[in-house]
Amino acid sequence: KQEVTQIPAALSVPEGENLVLNCSFTDSAIYNLQWFRQDPGKGLTSLLLIQSSQREQTSGRLNASLDKSSGRSTLYIAASQPGDSATYLCAATPQGGSEKLVFGKGTKLTVNP
């Protein structure tokens, strides 16, 4: 059974700092690994999707990496801004024909001006 863990649960940084969010998963048999952003009272916004055959994906100030063998993914945010404050979720799609996403509990990020 796939389990996804995110550390830390909460993170507070000053504006401008570069930061890394961590995600680990127990079963390396995945189709892909996704990172989402969730704002309070809102749904999820997809940030990056890394296919199982890929090592990383980049979008603007965001870079996500995937190491299937060690069961880890990281989301790197460069030059953080107060608008980046949100909860960041990672989710794995297990292999086996399933469409379900298995989510971690998220990291709540606060970027202080």
Next chain:
Amino acid sequence: NAGVMQNPRHLVRRRGQEARLRCSPMKGHSHVYWYRQLPEEGLKFMVYLQKENIIDESGMPKERFSAEFPKEGPSILRIQQVVRGDSAAYFCASSPTATVYSNQPQHFGDGTRLSIL
């Protein structure tokens, strides 16, 4: 293009009543997924539907919960005889194809917050 639309945004029910949650997928999307987010917990998969078919309901409680996605109209998640433990945020997502083959992300709605008195 309108995103995934869920209504109502907030729903209050008394114990024993029925709750009906609606989800209109993005235009052109025929695959719908329902997830539940309990307080202080991560999102948990409930059910995956294509038009008129339930593909995977492995995350759905065996009793009181049902889902449908008719040929016409929104997908409906129905909870009968609600209990306090059903209080949660229920999210719907949609995609144009099976995401594992296309590697396209699922697009999420803003959720329905269900409160049971």
